[in-house]
Amino acid sequence: MPRPAITAVAVAAETARTGISYSSRYGARCPWCGARTRIYKTCAWEEATRVRYHRCANDRCSLARLGVSIKSVEFDPQSGGE
Numbered sequence: 711m712p713r714p715a716i717t718a719v720a721v722a723a724e725t726a727r728t729g730i731s732y733s734s735r736y737g738a739r740c741p742w743c744g745a746r747t748r749i750y751k752t753c754a755w756e757e758a759t760r761v762r763y764h765r766c767a768n769d770r771c772s773l774a775r776l777g778v779s780i781k782s783v784e785f786d787p788q789s790g791g792e
């Protein structure tokens with residue numbers, strides 16, 4: 711049976727993979743440690759959403775150590791439904 715800490719990291723990694731919401735004001739926070747993240751790839755706007763890929767900036771974070779990329783999705787309500 712996996713240790714609970716390992717399971718929690720796996721859940722955070724899964725969250726990072728599927729995508730978190732991006733704030734134009736605060737950026738995207740790491741789903742594991744809550745630290746700021748560094749953007750390494752920004753995709754073009756597609757309809758009302760824009761996807762970015764980040765890595766956690768905290769060297770001591772499990773996701774950063776595992777090299778997990780964090781996907782964020784920005785939604786622009788002004789662009790939707792037209």
Ligand SMILES: [Zn+2]
Nearest residue numbers: 740743766771
């Ligand atoms: Zn982190």
